[in-house]
Amino acid sequence: MSQFDQLHRFLFNNASVRGEMVRLDDSLNHIVHSYEYPVQIQRLLSEMAAATCLLTAILKFKGEIGLQIQSEGPVKYAVINATDKQTLRGVARWDENLTTLPETFSELLTKAVLVITITPEEGERYQGVVALDKPTLAECIEAYFDQSEQLATSVRLMTDLSQPDNAKAAGLLLQVLPKAAEATDRSQQNEFDHLTTLTGTLTEEEMFSLPVEDILHRLYHQEEVEMFPPQAVSFACTCSRDRSAEALKNVEKAELMAIIEEEGAIKMNCQYCHTEYRFDSIDVEAIHGGHVGDAPTNQ
Template identity: 75%
Template structure:
């Protein structure tokens, strides 16, 4: 549908600026409808999903990037993970005792921080933390890049919840390529500022209705833009029976067998995709004996 569930990367060859455009629909549904989320939570998760896809450009290796909000406000936490293969998953927890949730971002995530975690398949995990002290998630991400990376960055995030059954999200990112001291915000970059002003003229209606090529032409028809092949985005969960078993390996065997005696089995449910994994006494013996995997699966 006009390039949804795709990440589009492009560069401005004469301006030393890169850009990205992402639009999500099918890949978003399992995330926002996995629980009975209020519209405010659906909107927050949708924005975070679009933002996380945009940030996958940070990954120059195989691995995963996660955005997690930790808050003392109505939203206790919200997290989205994306991989270098453009797979998405996410979940949120909020104060369900509240009859009504705030509409604006600041009140929804009061006294909050955003934790950006980069996890390579090979290498050490990196975490960056930024206070959510600006009116929008997009502005907070811009602040993160300015403080942590010293890179001039423009982020736009949009959501469309007009159809309760088909949430949509979109985002754009412009960033100066880090090739010289001129990349910093402090030194300024007239070409980057000009491109930002052009980008800000895009309306939500245009974002969600026009094909990608038409959007780029509408915004940058006087610029020299090189558009790369898009990457497909989909929902996927990384849970598995083996990972669940590995978690049980750290629990005392006697305690696990006691649970099985009382409840018949140990049940572990993934919070992202709701897949349930069941383990019996034979499984527990195999797990703690170091030979789990040779026994039949009881998923």
């Protein structure tokens, strides 16, 4: 049984440190192959997808989290959204006039920020912003936790795009437990630094080829590691015909009818999954009459 598209949580019982590992393939391919993305964009979205899974698992809430990059460089915009049920979707926009794209993270993203948005089912929406001024996305996320949460955090992100039709991504995160971070005992930091050093020995070949249990044993065989049941990760889009119809309620009826007269129908495409929703004059009458649910359900 494949251990990809699974999030694994584990705990170092003697070190007050928690860990997470995620490996993606099928869920990721729905994202990176939804458009003819250059390999550099695929790599960026792959790292963001793995990172979003890790962050969703850390932030104990029911709802959604989004990682959004805004940049003045070749990549203008990239976003991955995930839910507490570990469903993913994502999209990117870049300067398609460029014949080639730079390879490095810093060159792809200039004057860029990472916006982390947490939208719980209950409670207030939270948004944090961190400058993307480090050489890698992993280092930028580490800086975010250091600045905003004051939690020592180690992040490793890996991608395998060697098979064009089967992109893979992985992430491994270690973090001092919040209660331990409040303590003044320097030994907690020493333990974390030791575990981070061990984690740094993991190779991409090991990450993408070995069972999770073998990886953790190779890295931490001298530690007391407690593993928890894995959580499945999947691609899922939250778009729907009803949501599209709700958006049309904010447009004047006459304007919608003019579009239908000129083009035959109103066509709305989801930027994440590319599902197309069509609305004709009967649909518009139902929408503006307050009967969205009465509109035909054909896409």
